[in-house]
Amino acid sequence: MVSYDTPQVASEKVQYIKKRGLGGGMWWETSGDKPTNTPESLIKLVAQGLGGYGGKNLMQESNTLDYPQSKYDNLRQGMPT
Secondary structure: OOOOOOHHHHHHHHHHHHHOOOOOOOOOOOOOOOOOOOOOOHHHHHHHHOOOOOOOOOOOOOOOOOOOOOOOHHHHOOOOO
């Protein structure tokens, strides 16, 4: 099963997170999102809704996963950008 959120659903999820005092949101896979310079970007909507975009009030961490034995090049190489 594959499902997708809409901008309205993303905004509702932000309200749910804030109302319950949760620590934030996350994405499993982001390649289907719209560019962040468009109003349809789900990541931008959630980031702005939770405290700002561009690092303001948001934790930004580098990927620290390490799978040197993986059969997949991208995992073995540390998910290079």
